[in-house]
Amino acid sequence: MREFYLDPQLGPFKTPFYVYDLNGIRARVELLKSRLPKNAHIHFAMKSNNNRAILQALRELGVGVDLVSSGEMRRAREVGFTPEQMIFSGVGKTRDEISLALEWNIHQLNVESLPELERIAELANGMGKCAHVALRMNPDVDVNTHPYIRTGFRENKFGFDFTEIARAVEILRAHPKALSLQGLTVHIGSQIRDIGAFRDAIRKTLGLWRELKAQGFDLQSFDAGGGLGIDYLSGDLSDDEKSIEAYATMLKNEIAPHVKCLDLEPGRILVARFGALVTEVQYVKRTPYKNFIIVDVGMNALLRPALYEAHHRIVRIDESQSVAKPAPGSSDVFDIVGPICESADVLGAERVMPADIKAGDRLAVLDAGAYGSVMSSQYNLRDTVKEYILGRGKIREHD
Ligand code: LLP
Numbered sequence: 001m002r003e004f005y006l007d008p009q010l011g012p013f014k015t016p017f018y019v020y021d022l023n024g025i026r027a028r029v030e031l032l033k034s035r036l037p038k039n040a041h042i043h044f045a046m047k048s049n050n051n052r053a054i055l056q057a058l059r060e061l062g063v064g065v066d067l068v069s070s071g072e073m074r075r076a077r078e079v080g081f082t083p084e085q086m087i088f089s090g091v092g093k094t095r096d097e098i099s100l101a102l103e104w105n106i107h108q109l110n111v112e113s114l115p116e117l118e119r120i121a122e123l124a125n126g127m128g129k130c131a132h133v134a135l136r137m138n139p140d141v142d143v144n145t146h147p148y149i150r151t152g153f154r155e156n157k158f159g160f161d162f163t164e165i166a167r168a169v170e171i172l173r174a175h176p177k178a179l180s181l182q183g184l185t186v187h188i189g190s191q192i193r194d195i196g197a198f199r200d201a202i203r204k205t206l207g208l209w210r211e212l213k214a215q216g217f218d219l220q221s222f223d224a225g226g227g228l229g230i231d232y233l234s235g236d237l238s239d240d241e242k243s244i245e246a247y248a249t250m251l252k253n254e255i256a257p258h259v260k261c262l263d264l265e266p267g268r269i270l271v272a273r274f275g276a277l278v279t280e281v282q283y284v285k286r287t288p289y290k291n292f293i294i295v296d297v298g299m300n301a302l303l304r305p306a307l308y309e310a311h312h313r314i315v316r317i318d319e320s321q322s323v324a325k326p327a328p329g330s331s332d333v334f335d336i337v338g339p340i341c342e343s344a345d346v347l348g349a350e351r352v353m354p355a356d357i358k359a360g361d362r363l364a365v366l367d368a369g370a371y372g373s374v375m376s377s378q379y380n381l382r383d384t385v386k387e388y389i390l391g392r393g394k395i396r397e398h399d
Pocket residue numbers: 045047048066089090149187189190191225226227228265266267268269304370371
């Protein structure tokens with residue numbers, strides 16, 4: 001059991017801010033690496049956290065990146081990732097984005113539809129380039145996660161339906177110089193804790209892999225996407241370790257022996273635990289119906305609770321800046337809400353908090369390292385929330 005550790009140096013920093021534990025992230029990457037089969041390559045899903053210091057730490061550990069926009073491509077380049085370490089995913093790649101990917105000769109474009117494949121062929125032909133592509137399959141599996149972050153169901157916008165592959169093969173064969181099929185990819189959604197769902201999707205996709213090989217395609221890489229979730233109700237990191245273990249074992253058994261290269265695109269499992277949003281209590285408001293703790297940040301900085309009714313543990317930080325649990329018998333139930341003019345602006349509903357909570361106290365919203373800062377906005381014209389890094393000696397601001 002290891003709680004997120006808030007450094008005493010954070011005391012003087014003005015709230016709200018995000019703080020990341022770089023050493024925690026490093027240890028998590030090492031753990032995942034140590035469990036994965038030998039032919040696996042991690043490509044961090046940069047959409048989950050694009051903080052430069054984090055990206056740099058990941059790069060130093062030999063991790064690549066999974067990208068979804070030219071903005072992400074440029075940031076990855078800025079922090080030193082080589083095009084060879086980049087996989088470009090996403091359903092809506094524009095001409096400019098595809099051209100940039102081709103100009104840089106990035107490792108792989110994960111293609112999501114027939115018109116996208118045609119567009120890539122046209123652009124690659126025009127530029128005299130060969131695009132290394134993988135086809136993203138929609139395996140039509142239903143998973144137990146929030147519907148907004150489920151992507152491998154047949155009605156989702158993502159990936160190819162298996163019936164479209166014959167046409168994809170025609171396009172590939174028509175453009176042998178412009179398109180080189182590297183492999184297949186499947187990503188069924190996010191915050192998934194049922195390993196069986198990944199297994200089903202992989203098995204289905206491997207069936208097609210074999211068919212394509214039989215048709216003469218020299219497939220190299222199977223990209224199993226990301227999606228492994230965490231238990232947001234608990235801070236017990238040994239649960240994460242067990243999930244990683246089970247996930248890695250499944251990959252070892254199901255795919256690794258059948259493919260040359262196994263690519264992965266994890267986001268949340270690498271960073272979620274190692275970020276917190278620190279906020280200050282502005283008012284404690286008690287009404288005949290509800291108690292509220294009103295803090296200085298809300299859905300503008302952390303959208304997950306408002307958008308997915310996601311749960312994040314919230315704790316008061318005591319004077320030594322460590323996480324304090326309320327003493328038994330001295331707690332009360334509160335909705336912890338932000339300042340935004342929307343009733344959805346709730347960071348935590350019905351939370352047991354110390355009854356003596358007061359204006360000026362600091363709270364930490366935990367497990368906010370993934371899909372936190374990256375999804376923030378300036379709604380209500382609020383300032384962008386700063387980000388600080390722990391783990392390299394002195395605390396410093398780093399975007
Ligand atoms: N690969 C692809 C193609 C993806 O679309 C995603 C996430 C990942 C990898 C990484 O998935 P992860 O390992 O982080 O689950 N905003 C939502 C999550 C959206 C996920 C989008 N795609 C949330 O806050 O829960």
